[in-house]
Amino acid sequence: MAKVVPVVLSGGTGSRLWPLSREALPKQLLPLVGSESMLQATVARTAGFDAFDAPIVVANTEHRFLVAEQLRGVAAPRSIILEPEGRNTAPAVAAAALLASRDDREAILLVMPADHVIGDIDAFRAAIETGLHAASSGKLVLFGIRPTKPETAYGYIEVGNPVEGAPGVHHVDRFTEKPDLATAHEYLEQGRFVWNSGIFLLPVRAFIEDLEAFEPAVLQAVTQALAEAKTDLDFLRLDSEAFRNSPSISIDYAVLERTTRAAVVPVEFPWSDVGAWSALWEISSKDSSGNVILGDAVTDGARNCYIRGEGQLVTAIGVEDLVIVATPDAVLVTTKAADQRVKHMVDTLRQGGRAVATQAQRVHRPWGFYESVHTGERFQVKRITVDPGAKLSLQKHFHRAEHWVVVNGTALVTRDKEELLVAENESVFLPLGCVHRLENPGRVPLNLIEVQSGPYLGEDDIVRFEDIYARK
Numbered sequence: 001m002a003k004v005v006p007v008v009l010s011g012g013t014g015s016r017l018w019p020l021s022r023e024a025l026p027k028q029l030l031p032l033v034g035s036e037s038m039l040q041a042t043v044a045r046t047a048g049f050d051a052f053d054a055p056i057v058v059a060n061t062e063h064r065f066l067v068a069e070q071l072r073g074v075a076a077p078r079s080i081i082l083e084p085e086g087r088n089t090a091p092a093v094a095a096a097a098l099l100a101s102r103d104d105r106e107a108i109l110l111v112m113p114a115d116h117v118i119g120d121i122d123a124f125r126a127a128i129e130t131g132l133h134a135a136s137s138g139k140l141v142l143f144g145i146r147p148t149k150p151e152t153a154y155g156y157i158e159v160g161n162p163v164e165g166a167p168g169v170h171h172v173d174r175f176t177e178k179p180d181l182a183t184a185h186e187y188l189e190q191g192r193f194v195w196n197s198g199i200f201l202l203p204v205r206a207f208i209e210d211l212e213a214f215e216p217a218v219l220q221a222v223t224q225a226l227a228e229a230k231t232d233l234d235f236l237r238l239d240s241e242a243f244r245n246s247p248s249i250s251i252d253y254a255v256l257e258r259t260t261r262a263a264v265v266p267v268e269f270p271w272s273d274v275g276a277w278s279a280l281w282e283i284s285s286k287d288s289s290g291n292v293i294l295g296d297a298v299t300d301g302a303r304n305c306y307i308r309g310e311g312q313l314v315t316a317i318g319v320e321d322l323v324i325v326a327t328p329d330a331v332l333v334t335t336k337a338a339d340q341r342v343k344h345m346v347d348t349l350r351q352g353g354r355a356v357a358t359q360a361q362r363v364h365r366p367w368g369f370y371e372s373v374h375t376g377e378r379f380q381v382k383r384i385t386v387d388p389g390a391k392l393s394l395q396k397h398f399h400r401a402e403h404w405v406v407v408n409g410t411a412l413v414t415r416d417k418e419e420l421l422v423a424e425n426e427s428v429f430l431p432l433g434c435v436h437r438l439e440n441p442g443r444v445p446l447n448l449i450e451v452q453s454g455p456y457l458g459e460d461d462i463v464r465f466e467d468i469y470a471r472k
Helices: 038-044 061-071 089-103 121-136 181-190 204-214 216-227 240-244 251-256 277-283 336-351
Strands: 004-010 056-060 079-083 108-113 140-145 156-162 170-176 193-203 230-232 235-237 262-267 292-300 306-317 322-327 330-335 362-365 368-376 379-386 394-396 401-408 411-415 418-422 427-430 436-439 446-453 463-466
Touching (some): 056 061, 056 089, 089 216, 089 251, 108 204, 121 140, 121 193, 140 204, 156 262, 193 204, 193 251, 193 262, 204 216, 277 336, 330 336, 411 427, 418 427
Parallel strands (some): 004 056, 056 079, 079 235
Antiparallel strands (some): 108 193, 230 235, 379 446, 394 463, 401 446
16 A cells, blocks of 8 residues: 655644744644644654654745754654745645656655644544555545534534445535534434534545546646756745636635545544634633633732733733734734634734734744844844754845844854954944854854834845745
């Protein structure tokens, strides 16, 4: 039997978990449950087992360096495919399927979103084994979660008759997309319906045939985007123009709800797509009052709340069923019942031109990160952390000068034709227009304070002459 190729979809924005999750740092890259990020936990489910091949990860190009860094030490990916923009799940899975088919036309993909939580890994792997025989015979296998409550935020699958010769696998009778509450109650009582988990076993040959039959424009665009893709360091960049020609459509609508090959494995392992703060409250450890308290937070008489302080103290007195999340630049307060409206709030902030809607205060780069400390008229103060052995691009600015003060570590600074070693408690001035570079030659992180001054301090005021990360 062919090995299973895990395909991890990591292109989402995670706006429902704002302000912790942002477009620049979405939920799958955050450690929301445990010490690993959700991406790392997803990849780890199949790492180190003979039945699974190395994973293919499909990610947004803006997250590429953070994705690569998080994968390091978890599993060496077969490929990291970069989408120039999100076109929903059908084109993303199509790219992975076409890439896998280059080596093995009979390959089987295990498609997993990077932002799901699964509480029993052994049960998860057993479910995959249950579905594998049906997938090997050409079935497109979905995994349906036995519902525990009348949930209106999930799609449902009606479980049909057993698939002959595949114990534990059933035909799909029909799909229902996010029913109303009364219908969800009815489905729960009938016992024939399961939640669509968004996890699939897909034989490459059958999936490509169905995609060609139902959505040929998707297959044509992705085929061209892959044929004209460019290798960039550890990444495979799909061609932008070709990929944008693909319709934006989910794999459910494109194929799974239209094919005659759909099958489902009903499962009962703990699962959550962490689609809202209330979902995160449900799966997290609680105190004796039902509160989830993380970070710097103190309560008095609070009950059944999710309270998270990221960088500032949060206090809550006598409140119930609230979500309170404070980051250094934003505070969210909502009831758990209304937390599905967080996405609408993010849309409102975005329409108002608020950078906080999409940008986090800490901005990750392939060499480390920076975060803004203070901004005033014609000046800005940042904290910069450079990883051991890393270096920024050789660059210059047209509108600002910079002053670097080393807090700890040692900096190797290029300033025009000079090379300077700047030690802890020392500083260096970079006049406007000079060609410069910052490098960490040491074995510990380099931390410094940068003071920018000038009439324009935007991040686009940069000319790169040389960059080891192939950025423009």
